[in-house]
Amino acid sequence: MIKVRIPTPLRPLTKNQGEVDITAGSITDLVDTLEASYPGIKARLCDDSGELRRFVNIYVNEEDIRFLDGKNTALKTGDEVSIVPAIAGG
Amino acid sequence: MSKMKALICRECGQEYPTKAIHVCEMCFGPLEVKYNYDEIKAVISRKKIEDGPKSMWRYLDLLPVEGTNFVGPHAGFTPLVRAKNLGAYLGLDNLYIKNDTVNHPTLSFKDRVVAVALTRARELGFETVACASTGNLANSVSAHAASANLHCYVFIPGDLEAAKVLGNLIYKPNVVEVEGNYDDVNRLCSEIAGEHGWAFVNINIRPYYAEGSKTLAFETVEQLGWKTPDQVVVPMASGSLLTKIWKGLHEMKSVGLIDDVRTKVNGAQAEGCSPISTAFKAGRDFFKPVKPKTIAKSLAIGNPADGYYALKTVSESKGAMDMVTDEEVVEGIQLLAQTEGIFAETAGGVTIGVLKKLVKQGLIKKDEVTVAYITGNGLKTQEAVIDAVGRPTRIQPSLVAFEKTFQLGGNGGDA
Numbered sequence: 409m410i411k412v413r414i415p416t417p418l419r420p421l422t423k424n425q426g427e428v429d430i431t432a433g434s435i436t437d438l439v440d441t442l443e444a445s446y447p448g449i450k451a452r453l454c455d456d457s458g459e460l461r462r463f464v465n466i467y468v469n470e471e472d473i474r475f476l477d478g479k480n481t482a483l484k485t486g487d488e489v490s491i492v493p494a495i496a497g498g
Numbered sequence: 499m500s501k502m503k504a505l506i507c508r509e510c511g512q513e514y515p516t517k518a519i520h521v522c523e524m525c526f527g528p529l530e531v532k533y534n535y536d537e538i539k540a541v542i543s544r545k546k547i548e549d550g551p552k553s554m555w556r557y558l559d560l561l562p563v564e565g566t567n568f569v570g571p572h573a574g575f576t577p578l579v580r581a582k583n584l585g586a587y588l589g590l591d592n593l594y595i596k597n598d599t600v601n602h603p604t605l606s607f608k609d610r611v612v613a614v615a616l617t618r619a620r621e622l623g624f625e626t627v628a629c630a631s632t633g634n635l636a637n638s639v640s641a642h643a644a645s646a647n648l649h650c651y652v653f654i655p656g657d658l659e660a661a662k663v664l665g666n667l668i669y670k671p672n673v674v675e676v677e678g679n680y681d682d683v684n685r686l687c688s689e690i691a692g693e694h695g696w697a698f699v700n701i702n703i704r705p706y707y708a709e710g711s712k713t714l715a716f717e718t719v720e721q722l723g724w725k726t727p728d729q730v731v732v733p734m735a736s737g738s739l740l741t742k743i744w745k746g747l748h749e750m751k752s753v754g755l756i757d758d759v760r761t762k763v764n765g766a767q768a769e770g771c772s773p774i775s776t777a778f779k780a781g782r783d784f785f786k787p788v789k790p791k792t793i794a795k796s797l798a799i800g801n802p803a804d805g806y807y808a809l810k811t812v813s814e815s816k817g818a819m820d821m822v823t824d825e826e827v828v829e830g831i832q833l834l835a836q837t838e839g840i841f842a843e844t845a846g847g848v849t850i851g852v853l854k855k856l857v858k859q860g861l862i863k864k865d866e867v868t869v870a871y872i873t874g875n876g877l878k879t880q881e882a883v884i885d886a887v888g889r890p891t892r893i894q895p896s897l898v899a900f901e902k903t904f905q906l907g908g909n910g911g912d913a
Binding site: 413415416417418420426452453461462463464465467470472474475490492493494495496497498 | 509520521522523524525526527528630678680681682684685687688689691692693698700701704735736737738739784786787789799801802803804806
Protein backbone atom coordinates (compact mmCIF):
# COMPACT_ATOMS: atom_id res chain seq x y z
CA MET A 409 0.00 0.00 0.00
CA ILE A 410 0.99 3.60 -0.64
CA LYS A 411 -0.12 6.40 1.62
CA VAL A 412 -1.32 9.49 -0.25
CA ARG A 413 -1.75 12.79 1.56
CA ILE A 414 -4.63 14.81 0.11
CA PRO A 415 -4.56 18.63 0.22
CA THR A 416 -7.53 20.58 1.53
CA PRO A 417 -8.90 21.66 -1.89
CA LEU A 418 -9.33 18.00 -2.91
CA ARG A 419 -10.85 16.69 0.30
CA PRO A 420 -14.44 17.32 -0.77
CA LEU A 421 -13.73 14.55 -3.34
CA THR A 422 -12.19 12.12 -0.84
CA LYS A 423 -15.05 12.27 1.68
CA ASN A 424 -12.92 14.71 3.70
CA GLN A 425 -10.15 12.18 4.20
CA GLY A 426 -6.72 13.81 4.53
CA GLU A 427 -4.98 10.50 3.77
CA VAL A 428 -5.91 7.59 1.60
CA ASP A 429 -4.17 4.23 1.02
CA ILE A 430 -3.92 2.92 -2.52
CA THR A 431 -1.87 0.56 -4.69
CA ALA A 432 -0.05 2.01 -7.70
CA GLY A 433 3.16 1.44 -9.65
CA SER A 434 3.84 5.01 -10.76
CA ILE A 435 2.53 8.55 -10.38
CA THR A 436 0.50 8.23 -13.60
CA ASP A 437 -0.96 5.02 -12.27
CA LEU A 438 -1.64 6.67 -8.91
CA VAL A 439 -3.67 9.46 -10.53
CA ASP A 440 -5.76 6.93 -12.50
CA THR A 441 -6.28 4.77 -9.40
CA LEU A 442 -7.38 7.78 -7.38
CA GLU A 443 -9.80 8.70 -10.18
CA ALA A 444 -11.37 5.23 -10.05
CA SER A 445 -12.10 5.61 -6.33
CA TYR A 446 -12.76 9.35 -6.26
CA PRO A 447 -14.25 10.40 -9.59
CA GLY A 448 -13.38 13.95 -10.62
CA ILE A 449 -9.99 14.07 -8.93
CA LYS A 450 -7.99 13.58 -12.13
CA ALA A 451 -9.50 16.65 -13.77
CA ARG A 452 -8.35 18.70 -10.80
CA LEU A 453 -4.79 17.38 -10.96
CA CYS A 454 -4.29 17.19 -14.72
CA ASP A 455 -5.08 19.50 -17.61
CA ASP A 456 -6.97 18.50 -20.76
CA SER A 457 -3.90 16.88 -22.28
CA GLY A 458 -3.38 14.71 -19.21
CA GLU A 459 -0.29 16.57 -17.96
CA LEU A 460 -0.06 17.52 -14.29
CA ARG A 461 -1.25 21.07 -13.82
CA ARG A 462 1.31 23.86 -13.41
CA PHE A 463 0.35 24.54 -9.82
CA VAL A 464 0.28 20.94 -8.57
CA ASN A 465 3.40 19.61 -6.86
CA ILE A 466 3.79 15.92 -6.04
CA TYR A 467 6.34 14.52 -3.62
CA VAL A 468 7.39 10.91 -3.08
CA ASN A 469 8.89 10.40 0.38
CA GLU A 470 9.41 14.17 0.67
CA GLU A 471 11.20 14.49 -2.71
CA ASP A 472 9.69 16.56 -5.53
CA ILE A 473 8.99 14.21 -8.46
CA ARG A 474 10.60 16.76 -10.80
CA PHE A 475 13.91 15.71 -9.21
CA LEU A 476 12.93 12.06 -9.72
CA ASP A 477 11.28 10.70 -12.84
CA GLY A 478 8.35 13.09 -13.11
CA LYS A 479 5.00 11.39 -13.56
CA ASN A 480 6.84 8.15 -14.45
CA THR A 481 8.39 8.03 -10.98
CA ALA A 482 8.05 4.45 -9.75
CA LEU A 483 6.20 3.71 -6.52
CA LYS A 484 6.52 0.76 -4.15
CA THR A 485 4.72 -0.43 -1.04
CA GLY A 486 5.46 1.78 1.93
CA ASP A 487 6.05 4.93 -0.11
CA GLU A 488 4.38 8.11 1.02
CA VAL A 489 3.06 10.50 -1.59
CA SER A 490 2.06 14.11 -0.92
CA ILE A 491 -0.02 16.20 -3.28
CA VAL A 492 0.65 19.85 -2.46
CA PRO A 493 -0.57 23.08 -4.05
CA ALA A 494 2.45 24.84 -5.58
CA ILE A 495 1.28 28.28 -4.56
CA ALA A 496 2.79 28.84 -1.14
CA GLY A 497 5.68 30.60 0.46
CA GLY A 498 8.04 33.37 -0.44
CA MET B 499 -19.89 48.10 -0.19
CA SER B 500 -16.46 46.72 0.57
CA LYS B 501 -13.44 47.62 -1.55
CA MET B 502 -12.71 43.87 -1.69
CA LYS B 503 -15.16 42.11 -3.99
CA ALA B 504 -13.89 38.54 -3.78
CA LEU B 505 -10.89 36.29 -4.11
CA ILE B 506 -10.44 35.29 -7.73
CA CYS B 507 -8.36 32.52 -9.32
CA ARG B 508 -5.64 33.98 -11.53
CA GLU B 509 -5.87 30.98 -13.83
CA CYS B 510 -9.55 30.11 -14.31
CA GLY B 511 -11.38 33.12 -12.86
CA GLN B 512 -13.40 31.16 -10.30
CA GLU B 513 -14.43 33.46 -7.43
CA TYR B 514 -14.37 32.75 -3.69
CA PRO B 515 -15.32 34.67 -0.53
CA THR B 516 -12.58 36.79 1.10
CA LYS B 517 -11.60 34.14 3.65
CA ALA B 518 -8.34 32.39 4.59
CA ILE B 519 -7.87 30.37 1.38
CA HIS B 520 -5.17 30.61 -1.25
CA VAL B 521 -5.76 27.89 -3.83
CA CYS B 522 -8.49 27.41 -6.42
CA GLU B 523 -10.34 24.15 -5.77
CA MET B 524 -10.89 23.67 -9.48
CA CYS B 525 -7.43 24.13 -10.97
CA PHE B 526 -4.99 24.74 -8.07
CA GLY B 527 -4.33 28.25 -9.42
CA PRO B 528 -3.45 31.05 -6.99
CA LEU B 529 -6.21 33.20 -5.57
CA GLU B 530 -5.82 36.95 -5.43
CA VAL B 531 -7.91 39.82 -4.20
CA LYS B 532 -10.40 41.32 -6.63
CA TYR B 533 -11.06 44.97 -5.82
CA ASN B 534 -13.84 47.34 -6.66
CA TYR B 535 -11.60 49.84 -8.46
CA ASP B 536 -14.44 52.17 -9.43
CA GLU B 537 -15.31 52.64 -5.79
CA ILE B 538 -11.66 53.10 -4.81
CA LYS B 539 -11.17 55.61 -7.62
CA ALA B 540 -14.00 57.69 -6.22
CA VAL B 541 -12.38 58.05 -2.80
CA ILE B 542 -8.61 57.97 -3.42
CA SER B 543 -6.48 60.99 -4.40
CA ARG B 544 -2.87 62.15 -4.26
CA LYS B 545 -3.88 64.74 -1.66
CA LYS B 546 -5.58 62.16 0.57
CA ILE B 547 -2.50 59.94 0.41
CA GLU B 548 -0.12 62.83 1.12
CA ASP B 549 -2.20 63.81 4.16
CA GLY B 550 -2.21 60.21 5.43
CA PRO B 551 0.03 58.53 8.01
CA LYS B 552 3.81 58.37 7.39
CA SER B 553 3.61 54.62 6.87
CA MET B 554 2.43 52.23 4.16
CA TRP B 555 -1.07 52.58 5.59
CA ARG B 556 -1.39 55.87 3.67
CA TYR B 557 -2.34 53.52 0.79
CA LEU B 558 -5.07 51.81 2.83
CA ASP B 559 -7.60 52.22 0.01
CA LEU B 560 -5.56 49.75 -2.08
CA LEU B 561 -4.80 47.24 0.69
CA PRO B 562 -6.92 44.14 1.45
CA VAL B 563 -8.08 44.83 4.99
CA GLU B 564 -11.51 45.97 6.15
CA GLY B 565 -10.84 48.10 9.22
CA THR B 566 -8.14 50.33 10.68
CA ASN B 567 -7.12 48.23 13.68
CA PHE B 568 -3.65 47.71 12.22
CA VAL B 569 -1.02 45.24 13.31
CA GLY B 570 2.27 46.93 12.37
CA PRO B 571 1.06 50.53 12.13
CA HIS B 572 4.57 51.88 11.42
CA ALA B 573 5.66 49.65 8.53
CA GLY B 574 6.83 51.18 5.29
CA PHE B 575 7.38 54.70 3.98
CA THR B 576 11.11 54.06 3.93
CA PRO B 577 13.57 56.45 2.26
CA LEU B 578 14.01 56.64 -1.51
CA VAL B 579 17.68 57.57 -1.65
CA ARG B 580 19.10 59.48 -4.62
CA ALA B 581 22.22 57.37 -5.21
CA LYS B 582 24.59 59.87 -6.84
CA ASN B 583 27.82 58.11 -5.89
CA LEU B 584 26.74 54.65 -6.95
CA GLY B 585 25.15 56.18 -10.05
CA ALA B 586 28.41 57.89 -10.98
CA TYR B 587 30.28 54.62 -10.47
CA LEU B 588 27.86 52.71 -12.70
CA GLY B 589 27.33 55.49 -15.24
CA LEU B 590 23.72 56.28 -14.31
CA ASP B 591 22.47 59.85 -13.86
CA ASN B 592 19.17 59.02 -12.15
CA LEU B 593 19.68 56.08 -9.83
CA TYR B 594 17.64 55.63 -6.65
CA ILE B 595 17.77 53.08 -3.85
CA LYS B 596 14.49 52.14 -2.20
CA ASN B 597 15.91 51.48 1.23
CA ASP B 598 13.92 48.84 3.11
CA THR B 599 16.95 48.00 5.25
CA VAL B 600 15.37 50.43 7.71
CA ASN B 601 11.82 49.16 7.68
CA HIS B 602 10.05 49.02 11.03
CA PRO B 603 10.26 46.93 13.15
CA THR B 604 12.50 44.15 11.76
CA LEU B 605 14.57 45.82 9.02
CA SER B 606 13.26 44.16 5.87
CA PHE B 607 10.44 44.58 3.35
CA LYS B 608 8.67 41.69 5.06
CA ASP B 609 7.34 44.17 7.63
CA ARG B 610 5.02 45.41 4.88
CA VAL B 611 3.51 42.07 3.94
CA VAL B 612 3.28 40.91 7.54
CA ALA B 613 1.48 44.09 8.61
CA VAL B 614 -1.19 43.36 6.01
CA ALA B 615 -1.28 39.62 6.72
CA LEU B 616 -1.66 39.88 10.49
CA THR B 617 -4.14 42.75 10.29
CA ARG B 618 -6.24 40.60 7.97
CA ALA B 619 -5.67 37.43 10.05
CA ARG B 620 -6.99 39.23 13.12
CA GLU B 621 -9.99 40.48 11.16
CA LEU B 622 -10.72 36.87 10.17
CA GLY B 623 -10.61 35.84 13.84
CA PHE B 624 -7.31 33.95 14.03
CA GLU B 625 -5.41 33.70 17.30
CA THR B 626 -2.39 31.74 16.03
CA VAL B 627 -0.16 32.92 13.20
CA ALA B 628 2.64 31.06 11.41
CA CYS B 629 4.92 31.17 8.40
CA ALA B 630 7.50 29.28 6.33
CA SER B 631 10.52 31.53 6.09
CA THR B 632 14.07 32.00 4.87
CA GLY B 633 14.57 34.33 7.86
CA ASN B 634 13.31 37.85 7.34
CA LEU B 635 9.68 36.81 7.23
CA ALA B 636 9.99 34.78 10.43
CA ASN B 637 11.60 37.77 12.18
CA SER B 638 8.75 39.99 11.13
CA VAL B 639 5.96 37.54 12.00
CA SER B 640 7.59 36.89 15.40
CA ALA B 641 7.85 40.60 16.24
CA HIS B 642 4.38 41.53 15.03
CA ALA B 643 2.79 38.53 16.76
CA ALA B 644 4.40 39.60 20.03
CA SER B 645 3.03 43.12 19.70
CA ALA B 646 -0.44 41.88 18.76
CA ASN B 647 -0.60 39.17 21.46
CA LEU B 648 -0.99 36.39 18.90
CA HIS B 649 0.31 32.84 19.31
CA CYS B 650 3.10 32.23 16.85
CA TYR B 651 4.94 29.40 15.08
CA VAL B 652 7.75 30.17 12.67
CA PHE B 653 9.35 27.46 10.51
CA ILE B 654 12.87 28.00 9.19
CA PRO B 655 15.50 25.89 7.38
CA GLY B 656 18.34 24.45 9.42
CA ASP B 657 21.17 26.55 7.94
CA LEU B 658 20.12 30.15 8.56
CA GLU B 659 22.40 33.04 9.55
CA ALA B 660 22.79 33.44 13.34
CA ALA B 661 21.16 36.88 13.45
CA LYS B 662 18.09 35.64 11.62
CA VAL B 663 17.66 32.80 14.11
CA LEU B 664 18.20 35.05 17.14
CA GLY B 665 15.90 37.61 15.52
CA ASN B 666 13.08 35.14 16.09
CA LEU B 667 13.99 33.73 19.48
CA ILE B 668 14.08 37.13 21.19
CA TYR B 669 10.31 37.53 20.68
CA LYS B 670 9.65 34.03 22.12
CA PRO B 671 7.55 32.44 19.38
CA ASN B 672 7.75 28.70 18.73
CA VAL B 673 10.77 28.56 16.44
CA VAL B 674 10.78 25.32 14.45
CA GLU B 675 14.05 24.57 12.69
CA VAL B 676 13.40 22.02 9.97
CA GLU B 677 16.14 19.67 8.82
CA GLY B 678 16.13 20.62 5.18
CA ASN B 679 16.10 23.61 2.85
CA TYR B 680 13.42 26.25 2.41
CA ASP B 681 11.51 24.19 -0.13
CA ASP B 682 11.26 21.37 2.42
CA VAL B 683 10.02 23.87 5.01
CA ASN B 684 7.47 25.23 2.58
CA ARG B 685 6.12 21.83 1.63
CA LEU B 686 5.86 20.82 5.28
CA CYS B 687 4.06 24.05 6.16
CA SER B 688 1.58 23.58 3.32
CA GLU B 689 0.72 20.22 4.85
CA ILE B 690 0.55 21.61 8.39
CA ALA B 691 -1.68 24.45 7.20
CA GLY B 692 -4.13 21.84 5.91
CA GLU B 693 -4.38 20.21 9.34
CA HIS B 694 -4.32 23.12 11.79
CA GLY B 695 -6.56 26.13 11.62
CA TRP B 696 -3.81 28.72 11.85
CA ALA B 697 -3.14 31.81 9.82
CA PHE B 698 -0.05 30.86 7.79
CA VAL B 699 0.79 34.27 6.39
CA ASN B 700 2.37 32.98 3.19
CA ILE B 701 0.07 30.02 2.70
CA ASN B 702 -3.64 30.41 3.50
CA ILE B 703 -3.31 34.19 4.10
CA ARG B 704 -1.09 34.63 1.04
CA PRO B 705 -3.63 36.44 -1.17
CA TYR B 706 -3.70 39.30 1.40
CA TYR B 707 -0.07 39.05 2.55
CA ALA B 708 1.40 39.39 -0.94
CA GLU B 709 -0.56 42.59 -1.57
CA GLY B 710 1.58 44.37 1.03
CA SER B 711 4.45 44.36 -1.47
CA LYS B 712 2.51 46.73 -3.72
CA THR B 713 3.30 49.52 -1.27
CA LEU B 714 6.91 49.45 -2.50
CA ALA B 715 5.60 50.55 -5.90
CA PHE B 716 3.18 53.11 -4.45
CA GLU B 717 5.86 54.74 -2.32
CA THR B 718 8.39 54.83 -5.14
CA VAL B 719 5.97 56.65 -7.42
CA GLU B 720 4.91 59.13 -4.73
CA GLN B 721 8.53 59.77 -3.70
CA LEU B 722 9.49 60.42 -7.33
CA GLY B 723 6.86 63.16 -7.41
CA TRP B 724 4.04 60.95 -8.76
CA LYS B 725 6.15 59.65 -11.61
CA THR B 726 6.84 56.03 -12.49
CA PRO B 727 10.48 54.97 -12.81
CA ASP B 728 11.80 53.89 -16.22
CA GLN B 729 13.50 50.83 -14.78
CA VAL B 730 13.26 48.86 -11.55
CA VAL B 731 15.55 46.07 -10.37
CA VAL B 732 13.94 43.63 -7.96
CA PRO B 733 15.39 40.60 -6.15
CA MET B 734 13.50 37.35 -6.75
CA ALA B 735 12.97 34.47 -4.33
CA SER B 736 9.41 33.25 -4.95
CA GLY B 737 8.98 36.04 -7.52
CA SER B 738 6.00 37.48 -5.64
CA LEU B 739 7.55 40.87 -4.82
CA LEU B 740 8.38 41.54 -8.46
CA THR B 741 4.87 40.70 -9.67
CA LYS B 742 3.30 42.86 -6.98
CA ILE B 743 5.44 45.90 -7.82
CA TRP B 744 4.13 45.59 -11.37
CA LYS B 745 0.58 45.16 -10.09
CA GLY B 746 0.95 48.18 -7.81
CA LEU B 747 2.05 50.40 -10.70
CA HIS B 748 -0.93 49.35 -12.78
CA GLU B 749 -3.38 49.81 -9.92
CA MET B 750 -2.20 53.40 -9.53
CA LYS B 751 -3.15 53.91 -13.14
CA SER B 752 -6.49 52.10 -12.69
CA VAL B 753 -7.55 54.44 -9.89
CA GLY B 754 -6.31 57.57 -11.63
CA LEU B 755 -3.22 58.40 -9.55
CA ILE B 756 -0.93 58.26 -12.60
CA ASP B 757 -1.54 58.37 -16.34
CA ASP B 758 0.67 55.66 -17.73
CA VAL B 759 3.04 52.82 -16.81
CA ARG B 760 6.11 52.40 -18.95
CA THR B 761 8.36 50.86 -16.34
CA LYS B 762 10.65 47.99 -17.28
CA VAL B 763 10.74 45.42 -14.49
CA ASN B 764 14.02 43.52 -14.08
CA GLY B 765 14.56 40.47 -11.88
CA ALA B 766 17.69 39.49 -9.94
CA GLN B 767 18.78 36.09 -8.60
CA ALA B 768 21.94 34.47 -7.31
CA GLU B 769 23.56 31.90 -9.60
CA GLY B 770 23.32 29.20 -6.94
CA CYS B 771 19.54 29.51 -6.98
CA SER B 772 18.34 31.02 -10.23
CA PRO B 773 15.46 28.93 -11.56
CA ILE B 774 13.56 32.00 -12.77
CA SER B 775 16.47 33.91 -14.35
CA THR B 776 17.71 30.70 -15.99
CA ALA B 777 14.30 30.10 -17.57
CA PHE B 778 14.17 33.71 -18.76
CA LYS B 779 17.58 33.52 -20.40
CA ALA B 780 16.61 30.27 -22.09
CA GLY B 781 13.43 31.90 -23.42
CA ARG B 782 11.17 29.51 -21.53
CA ASP B 783 7.89 30.49 -19.83
CA PHE B 784 8.28 27.74 -17.21
CA PHE B 785 11.08 27.04 -14.75
CA LYS B 786 12.79 23.91 -13.52
CA PRO B 787 13.09 23.69 -9.73
CA VAL B 788 16.63 23.60 -8.31
CA LYS B 789 18.40 22.67 -5.07
CA PRO B 790 19.71 26.03 -3.83
CA LYS B 791 23.35 26.59 -3.02
CA THR B 792 24.12 30.26 -2.42
CA ILE B 793 25.06 32.69 0.34
CA ALA B 794 21.94 34.67 -0.60
CA LYS B 795 19.84 32.53 1.71
CA SER B 796 16.92 34.94 1.78
CA LEU B 797 16.48 34.27 -1.94
CA ALA B 798 17.16 30.52 -1.74
CA ILE B 799 13.83 29.23 -3.01
CA GLY B 800 14.41 26.46 -5.54
CA ASN B 801 10.72 26.00 -6.30
CA PRO B 802 9.38 29.56 -6.60
CA ALA B 803 5.59 29.84 -6.29
CA ASP B 804 5.35 32.92 -8.51
CA GLY B 805 8.16 31.98 -10.90
CA TYR B 806 5.74 31.60 -13.78
CA TYR B 807 4.16 35.00 -13.15
CA ALA B 808 7.54 36.68 -12.63
CA LEU B 809 8.57 35.46 -16.09
CA LYS B 810 5.33 36.81 -17.54
CA THR B 811 5.68 40.17 -15.81
CA VAL B 812 9.25 40.76 -16.95
CA SER B 813 8.37 39.82 -20.53
CA GLU B 814 5.27 42.03 -20.53
CA SER B 815 7.20 45.01 -19.21
CA LYS B 816 10.10 44.39 -21.63
CA GLY B 817 12.56 44.09 -18.78
CA ALA B 818 15.27 41.47 -18.24
CA MET B 819 16.61 39.02 -15.69
CA ASP B 820 20.10 38.08 -14.71
CA MET B 821 22.06 36.31 -11.97
CA VAL B 822 25.33 36.85 -10.11
CA THR B 823 27.89 34.67 -8.36
CA ASP B 824 28.36 34.65 -4.58
CA GLU B 825 31.54 36.72 -5.07
CA GLU B 826 29.54 39.30 -6.98
CA VAL B 827 26.96 39.32 -4.17
CA VAL B 828 29.65 40.25 -1.66
CA GLU B 829 31.07 42.88 -4.04
CA GLY B 830 27.58 44.31 -4.49
CA ILE B 831 27.07 44.62 -0.73
CA GLN B 832 30.45 46.37 -0.40
CA LEU B 833 29.83 48.67 -3.35
CA LEU B 834 26.48 49.87 -1.98
CA ALA B 835 27.93 50.35 1.50
CA GLN B 836 31.00 52.21 0.28
CA THR B 837 29.19 54.49 -2.16
CA GLU B 838 25.89 55.18 -0.43
CA GLY B 839 26.43 54.22 3.21
CA ILE B 840 23.73 51.58 3.09
CA PHE B 841 24.50 48.14 4.51
CA ALA B 842 22.32 45.61 2.71
CA GLU B 843 21.92 41.91 3.29
CA THR B 844 22.84 39.36 0.64
CA ALA B 845 19.66 39.95 -1.39
CA GLY B 846 20.78 43.58 -1.75
CA GLY B 847 24.13 42.36 -3.04
CA VAL B 848 22.26 40.31 -5.64
CA THR B 849 20.24 43.35 -6.71
CA ILE B 850 23.28 45.63 -7.01
CA GLY B 851 25.28 42.92 -8.81
CA VAL B 852 22.51 42.42 -11.37
CA LEU B 853 21.97 46.18 -11.73
CA LYS B 854 25.64 46.47 -12.62
CA LYS B 855 25.34 43.69 -15.22
CA LEU B 856 22.23 45.18 -16.83
CA VAL B 857 23.93 48.58 -17.16
CA LYS B 858 27.00 46.94 -18.67
CA GLN B 859 24.81 45.11 -21.20
CA GLY B 860 23.22 48.41 -22.21
CA LEU B 861 19.79 47.31 -20.99
CA ILE B 862 19.60 50.18 -18.50
CA LYS B 863 20.62 53.53 -19.97
CA LYS B 864 22.43 56.49 -18.47
CA ASP B 865 19.49 58.91 -18.30
CA GLU B 866 16.78 56.43 -17.26
CA VAL B 867 15.20 56.87 -13.84
CA THR B 868 16.18 53.60 -12.20
CA VAL B 869 15.15 52.23 -8.81
CA ALA B 870 16.93 49.34 -7.13
CA TYR B 871 14.97 47.63 -4.35
CA ILE B 872 17.11 46.89 -1.31
CA THR B 873 14.93 44.66 0.82
CA GLY B 874 16.91 43.65 3.89
CA ASN B 875 19.58 44.73 6.37
CA GLY B 876 23.23 43.65 6.29
CA LEU B 877 23.50 43.27 10.05
CA LYS B 878 21.41 40.11 9.66
CA THR B 879 23.77 38.38 7.22
CA GLN B 880 27.19 39.24 8.63
CA GLU B 881 28.53 35.77 7.84
CA ALA B 882 28.45 36.64 4.14
CA VAL B 883 30.91 39.53 4.39
CA ILE B 884 32.94 38.82 7.50
CA ASP B 885 35.95 37.57 5.54
CA ALA B 886 35.81 40.45 3.06
CA VAL B 887 35.82 43.51 5.30
CA GLY B 888 39.24 43.33 6.96
CA ARG B 889 39.97 44.10 10.61
CA PRO B 890 40.18 47.30 12.66
CA THR B 891 43.61 48.91 13.05
CA ARG B 892 44.65 48.14 16.63
CA ILE B 893 46.84 50.62 18.53
CA GLN B 894 48.04 51.47 22.04
CA PRO B 895 46.02 54.28 23.67
CA SER B 896 48.59 57.00 22.94
CA LEU B 897 48.76 59.95 20.58
CA VAL B 898 52.20 58.90 19.40
CA ALA B 899 51.04 55.41 18.54
CA PHE B 900 48.07 56.78 16.61
CA GLU B 901 50.07 59.31 14.60
CA LYS B 902 52.81 56.81 13.90
CA THR B 903 50.40 54.16 12.72
CA PHE B 904 48.63 56.52 10.35
CA GLN B 905 51.81 58.47 9.43
CA LEU B 906 50.21 61.78 10.36
CA GLY B 907 53.29 63.57 11.78
CA GLY B 908 53.35 65.20 15.26
CA ASN B 909 53.30 68.57 17.02
CA GLY B 910 49.61 68.93 17.51
CA GLY B 911 48.49 69.40 13.96
CA ASP B 912 47.70 67.29 10.99
CA ALA B 913 47.75 70.03 8.38
